Amino acid sequence: MPEERAGSSAEAGLGPSTAVDEYETEPLASKRRLTTILAGCLVLLVAAWVAEVDPLALVSPGAREQMLAFVAEGLPPDTSRDYLLGRTLRDGLLWAVVETLAISVVGTALAVALAVPLAVTSAATVTHRGPLYATASPTRVAAGRGVYHVSRTVLSFLRSVPGIVWGFLFVTAIGLGPFAGALALAVHNAGVLGKLYADFLEDTDPMTTEAVAAGGATRLQAVCHGMVPQVTATVASYTLYRWECTIRSATILGFVGAGGIGYYLVVTIQRLQYQKLLTAIAAVFGLVVLSDWLASRLRTRLG
Amino acid sequence: MAESASSGELAFDGVTKRFDGEAALADVSLRFAPGERVAVVGPSGAGKTTLLRLANGALTPDEGTVTLDGDPVSGADVALAYQGETLVDRRTALANVLSGRVGDCSWLRGFLEPLVPCDPQPGLELLDAVGLAGKADARAATLSAGERQRVAFARALARDAPVVLADEPTANLDPSSRANVVDVLDGVLDGELLVTVLHEVGLALERFERIVGLADGRVRFDESAAEVSDEMLDDLFAAGKSTPDTRRAAGGPRQHRAAKPTEDGDESSTRVRWYA
Numbered sequence: 034m035p036e037e038r039a040g041s042s043a044e045a046g047l048g049p050s051t052a053v054d055e056y057e058t059e060p061l062a063s064k065r066r067l068t069t070i071l072a073g074c075l076v077l078l079v080a081a082w083v084a085e086v087d088p089l090a091l092v093s094p095g096a097r098e099q100m101l102a103f104v105a106e107g108l109p110p111d112t113s114r115d116y117l118l119g120r121t122l123r124d125g126l127l128w129a130v131v132e133t134l135a136i137s138v139v140g141t142a143l144a145v146a147l148a149v150p151l152a153v154t155s156a157a158t159v160t161h162r163g164p165l166y167a168t169a170s171p172t173r174v175a176a177g178r179g180v181y182h183v184s185r186t187v188l189s190f191l192r193s194v195p196g197i198v199w200g201f202l203f204v205t206a207i208g209l210g211p212f213a214g215a216l217a218l219a220v221h222n223a224g225v226l227g228k229l230y231a232d233f234l235e236d237t238d239p240m241t242t243e244a245v246a247a248g249g250a251t252r253l254q255a256v257c258h259g260m261v262p263q264v265t266a267t268v269a270s271y272t273l274y275r276w277e278c279t280i281r282s283a284t285i286l287g288f289v290g291a292g293g294i295g296y297y298l299v300v301t302i303q304r305l306q307y308q309k310l311l312t313a314i315a316a317v318f319g320l321v322v323l324s325d326w327l328a329s330r331l332r333t334r335l336g
Numbered sequence: 337m338a339e340s341a342s343s344g345e346l347a348f349d350g351v352t353k354r355f356d357g358e359a360a361l362a363d364v365s366l367r368f369a370p371g372e373r374v375a376v377v378g379p380s381g382a383g384k385t386t387l388l389r390l391a392n393g394a395l396t397p398d399e400g401t402v403t404l405d406g407d408p409v410s411g412a413d414v415a416l417a418y419q420g421e422t423l424v425d426r427r428t429a430l431a432n433v434l435s436g437r438v439g440d441c442s443w444l445r446g447f448l449e450p451l452v453p454c455d456p457q458p459g460l461e462l463l464d465a466v467g468l469a470g471k472a473d474a475r476a477a478t479l480s481a482g483e484r485q486r487v488a489f490a491r492a493l494a495r496d497a498p499v500v501l502a503d504e505p506t507a508n509l510d511p512s513s514r515a516n517v518v519d520v521l522d523g524v525l526d527g528e529l530l531v532t533v534l535h536e537v538g539l540a541l542e543r544f545e546r547i548v549g550l551a552d553g554r555v556r557f558d559e560s561a562a563e564v565s566d567e568m569l570d571d572l573f574a575a576g577k578s579t580p581d582t583r584r585a586a587g588g589p590r591q592h593r594a595a596k597p598t599e600d601g602d603e604s605s606t607r608v609r610w611y612a
Contacts, residue, residue, distance in 0.1 A: 168396045243394055244418040244488075247411045249439010249495065254446045258435045262424045 107307035133293035140218030147223035152230030154184040164243035192224025211292030344370040344498035351400035375540035378550035417492035420484030425477035436494035462490035502532035
């Protein structure tokens, strides 16, 4: 019974009753929560002001007319054989859909290939912290910390430059086409995936790794047999999620000539061909739904 | 498993180990003879696991030395059976056991052996010895807590070390499995020095020859099981930073700390309730 326990712990000299402490700290906790909520609201208001948020602009008569005109002009969508398949199959909308899918697959695969080594050198538990370094010399730990910081900086740089900017750079370097798009996605997503993988490696159970290291494994072997198997399922799941993201990113890479369906989106907007634009949007939607379904199937099998 | 225990004297001399400035072990000196069977008991946070990790070289002492036959300890000579929870869930029981002998393989082979073993026989024999021959290909995640603990033993024994340590092998097990796990450990050992940390004092007194009581990083007593009295255990657990909740759970032959009244009346029964 709670009353009995509180009474007896006081009698046994186990310090002041914890119930009293909890009561006294309760108002402080709720005050902190309120401050957090108010601070959040303030940040939101400032952000809305900077972003020039104006809900009335959406319902102004001009805006409504423009939207209706777009829908009216876009219907029915263009489903002509010429537009969908083109003259040689490779110049139609459907080929652009396939190309977008291919860019995302190649881009993600290259991103993983780049992200894995960068993640290993960006995880503190691999480079200088935790059970693998409990008996390491200070010089070894300092060297590991150096590698860690350099590697984390590289990852931050890779992901801070948007995919479309990488696309522009690669188009300039190797010319127009889907390969430039795949490279752009690879480099940007290597930054994103590398950070995720590294964070997962840092979050592993240290005793599991120590137990493997105790079997005489070198640090790299202990990472391979103790740390990596703890994260493979999460890594696979997040990689699939990133692949879904790259499909959406791949659709706009065409804006800078890096292949895929983005080319159709930008051209039809520029030429005010709303029927064709609507078909292209529907194709993107179909692609996203398809990839979503495929990813969830794969995730279930991997789980 | 290992060669007969003609060697294997493990010695702690004035060992202090601190974490973030706080001493987990303070000036501990202990000597364990070859072939001895020792249980280390004490409240949570007493430094029991730190003692074992220092003994297998996973940690280095801040002061003092830990030696095996006079030489600094290494993982190759002192095997520590970590808790069953530390198995790699996604790998099979066999792969987990084989990961315990990666140090005996060449560098390159060490990356492959647990996954595509050249020589799975020693791993299979160890699994057989702990009664899990049929579970070699089962993922660790599908094993029960008791089975996981036995795989952890097999993993630790994979290197044929003359000293075997076990870290709370009965943790997370139901009472009937606890004694069984100690039976398995007895069965696979062949004269090696065994030092195990145990939560269950009853089981320790019943099954081990020598008992070391550790609290707040210090050795409170180091006696043969027959010499350990109720008062010594009372003092040990009263000295700890926290109190154990499994102390009496093993239901061993000696039920310590019966609710006997003391001078200040209620205190004893209060503490008993606190322990329980």
